[in-house]
Amino acid sequence: MIRAPKPADVTPYAEAVRRSAEHVGRWNPVEPDGLVDLLERQGPGLRTFLIVDLDTGGLVGKCNVANIVMGRFCNGALGYDSYLPFAGTGRMSEGMRLVIDRCFAPQEAGGLGLHRLEINVQPENDRSIALAKRLGFRHEGYAPRMLFLAGAWRDHERFALTAEEWEPLSAS
Numbered sequence: 001m002i003r004a005p006k007p008a009d010v011t012p013y014a015e016a017v018r019r020s021a022e023h024v025g026r027w028n029p030v031e032p033d034g035l036v037d038l039l040e041r042q043g044p045g046l047r048t049f050l051i052v053d054l055d056t057g058g059l060v061g062k063c064n065v066a067n068i069v070m071g072r073f074c075n076g077a078l079g080y081d082s083y084l085p086f087a088g089t090g091r092m093s094e095g096m097r098l099v100i101d102r103c104f105a106p107q108e109a110g111g112l113g114l115h116r117l118e119i120n121v122q123p124e125n126d127r128s129i130a131l132a133k134r135l136g137f138r139h140e141g142y143a144p145r146m147l148f149l150a151g152a153w154r155d156h157e158r159f160a161l162t163a164e165e166w167e168p169l170s171a172s
């Protein structure tokens with residue numbers, strides 16, 4: 001299941017990030033205390049979802065829907081991490097489908113009302129590219145020096161999906 005983060009998640013989140021530091025750290029900053037800041041920044045431009053394992057209540061992963069711009073764009077950028085012991089078990093893919101479904105659902109139905117989602121991935125990040133493709137994202141192009149990560153401006157492959165390409169989960 002997916003849900004918004006809350007203050008009670010700060011400690012379990014820190015533990016999950018710490019034990020997953022090696023797996024996450026090659027591609028994304030490892031910030032065990034980062035949920036405090038994320039909770040403060042939630043708003044029209046940023047929505048965070050935690051992906052939670054229904055059987056155990058454990059934290060499978062986190063997805064930020066960032067850079068949300070409405071108006072004629074209705075666009076957001078997905079950024080995500082999965083956490084041990086769930087990484088590589090398929091739960092993250094399942095959770096991301098729920099996040100995407102919520103992003104495209106109309107606001108009247110509790111969704112974000114977005115029309116386009118993008119995922120920007122470093123070219124060597126095979127697992128993230130596999131996830132983007134598994135979720136149905138199209139390769140759109142290559143963005144040189146797009147994001148400042150681990151001390152340098154990193155090139156990214158850009159993937160995107162529009163609402164027309166997504167079959168709502170309620171319809172399947």
Ligand SMILES: CC(C)(COP(=O)(O)OP(=O)(O)OC[C@H]1O[C@@H](n2cnc3c(N)ncnc32)[C@H](O)[C@@H]1OP(=O)(O)O)[C@@H](O)C(=O)NCCC(=O)NCCS
Nearest residue numbers: 024027080081082087088089090091092093121127128130
């Ligand atoms: C990118 C990332 C989020 C992908 O998450 P993940 O944990 O690999 O996602 P999943 O668990 O859904 O992985 C699916 C894998 O599990 C396998 N799997 C195992 N059991 C499965 C099951 N029951 N159902 C579906 N897939 C299963 C799949 O075969 C797939 O493996 P493959 O890609 O080698 O074929 C994760 O690797 C990560 O956090 N990386 C570090 C941070 C990062 O790179 N973030 C993105 C920056 S752009």
